[in-house]
Amino acid sequence: MFRRIPRVVRAGLVAGIVSVYLCLVGVVGSLVTDVVGRITVGRVLLSIPAILAGFLVARPRVVSGEVRRSSVRAGVPAGAIVGLTTGALLAVFVGIVNLLGVDTVRNVFIAVKPGLMSLLTFGHAGVVGSVLRIAAEVALGAVGGVIGAMQDRIRVPTVIAATVVISLGLLRRIVHPALAQLGLRDDWLFSVVTLGLTWFGAAAVFVVTFVTTFAWRANSAAIRARTHRTPATERGVRVVVLAAIGAGLIALPFLVGSIFSQILGTVGIYILLGLGLNIVVGYAGLLDLGYVAFFAVGAYTTAVLTGGSRVTTTGYAPPSFSLHLSFFIAIPIVVVVAALVGLVIGAPVLRLRGDYLAIVTLGFGEIARVLFSSDWLKGAFGGTQGMTAIPAAPIGNLDFRNTQHFYFLVLAFCLIAVYISWRLADSRVGRAWNAMREDEQVAEAVGVSTVRYKLLAFAMGGAIGSLGGALFAVQVGALNNASFMLLVSITALAVVILGGMGSIPGVVVGALVLIGIPGVFSEFEQYRLLLYGAVLMAIMILRPQGLIPNVRRSQELEEEDVAQDKWAGAVTADEHATSPALPLGEGTG
Amino acid sequence: MNLLDVQGVSKHFGGLYALSGLDFAVEEGEILSIIGPNGAGKSTVFNVITGLYAPDDGDVVFRGESIVGLTPNQITRLGIARTFQTVHLFPNMTVLENAMVGQHCRSRTTIFGAVFLTPSMRREERSIREHAESALGFFGQRLAGYRQDQPAFSLSYANRRRLEMARALATEPSLLLLDEPTAGMNPRETLELRDHIVRMRDDLGLTILVIEHDMRVVKGVSDRVVACDYGQKIAEGSYEDVANDEHVIEAYLGTKAAG
Numbered sequence A: 001m002f003r004r005i006p007r008v009v010r011a012g013l014v015a016g017i018v019s020v021y022l023c024l025v026g027v028v029g030s031l032v033t034d035v036v037g038r039i040t041v042g043r044v045l046l047s048i049p050a051i052l053a054g055f056l057v058a059r060p061r062v063v064s065g066e067v068r069r070s071s072v073r074a075g076v077p078a079g080a081i082v083g084l085t086t087g088a089l090l091a092v093f094v095g096i097v098n099l100l101g102v103d104t105v106r107n108v109f110i111a112v113k114p115g116l117m118s119l120l121t122f123g124h125a126g127v128v129g130s131v132l133r134i135a136a137e138v139a140l141g142a143v144g145g146v147i148g149a150m151q152d153r154i155r156v157p158t159v160i161a162a163t164v165v166i167s168l169g170l171l172r173r174i175v176h177p178a179l180a181q182l183g184l185r186d187d188w189l190f191s192v193v194t195l196g197l198t199w200f201g202a203a204a205v206f207v208v209t210f211v212t213t214f215a216w217r218a219n220s221a222a223i224r225a226r227t228h229r230t231p232a233t234e235r236g237v238r239v240v241v242l243a244a245i246g247a248g249l250i251a252l253p254f255l256v257g258s259i260f261s262q263i264l265g266t267v268g269i270y271i272l273l274g275l276g277l278n279i280v281v282g283y284a285g286l287l288d289l290g291y292v293a294f295f296a297v298g299a300y301t302t303a304v305l306t307g308g309s310r311v312t313t314t315g316y317a318p319p320s321f322s323l324h325l326s327f328f329i330a331i332p333i334v335v336v337v338a339a340l341v342g343l344v345i346g347a348p349v350l351r352l353r354g355d356y357l358a359i360v361t362l363g364f365g366e367i368a369r370v371l372f373s374s375d376w377l378k379g380a381f382g383g384t385q386g387m388t389a390i391p392a393a394p395i396g397n398l399d400f401r402n403t404q405h406f407y408f409l410v411l412a413f414c415l416i417a418v419y420i421s422w423r424l425a426d427s428r429v430g431r432a433w434n435a436m437r438e439d440e441q442v443a444e445a446v447g448v449s450t451v452r453y454k455l456l457a458f459a460m461g462g463a464i465g466s467l468g469g470a471l472f473a474v475q476v477g478a479l480n481n482a483s484f485m486l487l488v489s490i491t492a493l494a495v496v497i498l499g500g501m502g503s504i505p506g507v508v509v510g511a512l513v514l515i516g517i518p519g520v521f522s523e524f525e526q527y528r529l530l531l532y533g534a535v536l537m538a539i540m541i542l543r544p545q546g547l548i549p550n551v552r553r554s555q556e557l558e559e560e561d562v563a564q565d566k567w568a569g570a571v572t573a574d575e576h577a578t579s580p581a582l583p584l585g586e587g588t589g
Numbered sequence B: 001m002n003l004l005d006v007q008g009v010s011k012h013f014g015g016l017y018a019l020s021g022l023d024f025a026v027e028e029g030e031i032l033s034i035i036g037p038n039g040a041g042k043s044t045v046f047n048v049i050t051g052l053y054a055p056d057d058g059d060v061v062f063r064g065e066s067i068v069g070l071t072p073n074q075i076t077r078l079g080i081a082r083t084f085q086t087v088h089l090f091p092n093m094t095v096l097e098n099a100m101v102g103q104h105c106r107s108r109t110t111i112f113g114a115v116f117l118t119p120s121m122r123r124e125e126r127s128i129r130e131h132a133e134s135a136l137g138f139f140g141q142r143l144a145g146y147r148q149d150q151p152a153f154s155l156s157y158a159n160r161r162r163l164e165m166a167r168a169l170a171t172e173p174s175l176l177l178l179d180e181p182t183a184g185m186n187p188r189e190t191l192e193l194r195d196h197i198v199r200m201r202d203d204l205g206l207t208i209l210v211i212e213h214d215m216r217v218v219k220g221v222s223d224r225v226v227a228c229d230y231g232q233k234i235a236e237g238s239y240e241d242v243a244n245d246e247h248v249i250e251a252y253l254g255t256k257a258a259g
């Protein structure tokens, strides 16, 4: 049925449903930060479905092997029809809400408030408001249509420039202090009243980005063709790029200020968790849903070893076992403990695969959380109250409770973990893990001790994950079981899946997207899980191998193989002719 | 002394006796073919020898010592390598990596060595690569050059079979078990492979136990032939003897051969 509706209308309906959904979950009404002028984040989000749908119907598509490109003249009406449909759906939504009364609807959908309705109808009641909304959606759809019908060389810079403008509008809290650090004024860019971009600033940024991208895209190929690349210059380029990245990483916390340094610290902790889990899941193919166990082990062991206190009803008390080691002396012990826990968790699940392994490890994760917060181990780990006053691991002037200093601690640990992951991937150990992931039984038959390498994967993955836990203990200085929920395991797994199983840059990007974005755009914080769900669904549909897959060049080689048969020169055709056609040739005669 | 002794091995799955008291021996340096109709238990005996199945009864003796109860990886380390009836590669690893996994049991680098790049680890990694390349090189240009960096899944069917054999060679075995190595190959590839099997013995000094349905290959490679049916040996001897054996003809044709 749905298929019989014209494509344009279908796109409009989907966009309309998405728009209504966005209104109902609250992102439209409650995200009131201004991005540009008086346009709020909510409004930007509300305008995206129509633009995107208009874009999708108008963009070039392949019809029976030919690229069919719409002209702008065809794109605009197509986009407009999309927008009309979207707007009609939104108008129906507004109508229904008005019919039932905002308060009634709000009993179920708490996001439906008078403010949302006024936003949808531009403050006009009745038919006028609905007509205005429809007109707006028609315009948005048409804009999408225009973008879709543009030639690539114009469209790509347009989209990039628009993205940059919107991101910049959301990032004032980072950009403003950073510019201030550099002694630059930005009152032309950010309005001091709305804190969003000024219209002038937005236009300037758009134009500059557009022109730069356009020129870059037009010339980069030509430049690359002209410059002759030798291995030496390649190496030079690589050194310069690495130096730039290094300098950027060092300057970063000072540029973004202390609040965002804290977010970077959390991103780093999840990079560590992701790298550790990547060894277990990505390298060795063991689906572990209880990875939070290692996070908890790392955090609690650090707390106990460095001299954290238990929280009791009367105040603080030292745990039953306590040392006052320096953080850096404690770390090797933490790692060893976590590796041993990895062996303990790995041993009972050696025979389990796939789903069964996932379920059992899920249980282990919960067991760890329950144990650490149990009354039974209250003397050691403080029970549900948890632990506090965990020392901040100072070295010299560096105080790691300071988020900017903590960033460097995290950075150092991440670099170590990246190096270890990278070395392992391309070693005898990494190959054994990969072989096991590909086919456990065959790996065993080829000479890999699967028992040993499974345990090794759990131990190694646990050791790296525990570093994340240790840093977490230092970062927050207090622990309780709320920090070790299943969600940590799920997030770590999402980081690995989003980036691409087995891919180290993938883990970094995954952590930046899943931890960094909700942290930086704090508007979205309450929609973090919605974002996870949406991102993971999009990834599974559009790019199941992950954002930065651990690629292997794939090529069909069958053709070359036919040519290669010439190599078998020793084999002659008449040999075939004389060979007996039936089994048991001569003998049976 | 026999390299491998299969002594009265039985294996049943539920009520089905895949092997019932199978006996045969493989001498050092020979190529022994196992033939028999479908379901005779040929692949099952390979699985028992390589430790994938535990026998219900009987013993498997390699170089004078029982290997029953060892894990497959331990048996591979002792020097018995195999291929599977249906090709089993590590499809997403490159051709070279597949062969390098074969060297796993002949090397010892640990996590420590890999992370700290110890000189012995570098030396070993080089030697692993050289061994793997030479194993691939056994098949001439088939698995050479750029192809070594391709994922295994991108290989043609015949090359997958060759790669599986190269991976087995990379484990530096003394006894190689090939389960229907020519299945699914075209006649030209089959004959090429027949020569390769002979060369594995002559040039590499391997002892080879091969399950094969293609009688041209059996005839071309075998020093001796063992014929099985219903998990028992029904004939043994030279190709001519076995091919003319009336039990064998009966097993294949399903009727009693006319005298």
Ligand SMILES: Nc1ncnc2c1ncn2[C@@H]1O[C@H](COP(=O)(O)OP(=O)(O)OP(=O)(O)O)[C@@H](O)[C@H]1O
Binding pocket: B013, B016, B017, B018, B036, B037, B038, B039, B040, B041, B042, B043, B044, B045, B085
């Ligand atoms: N894992 C198993 N579980 C149950 N039955 C099995 C199993 N493996 C083999 N069998 C049965 O044992 C018998 C012998 O099987 P096997 O694979 O050894 O035969 P084969 O001689 O290799 O035959 P083919 O020529 O078809 O490869 C068959 O009847 C098969 O169905």
Ligand SMILES: [Mg+2]
Binding pocket: B042, B043, B044, B085
């Ligand atoms: Mg078989």
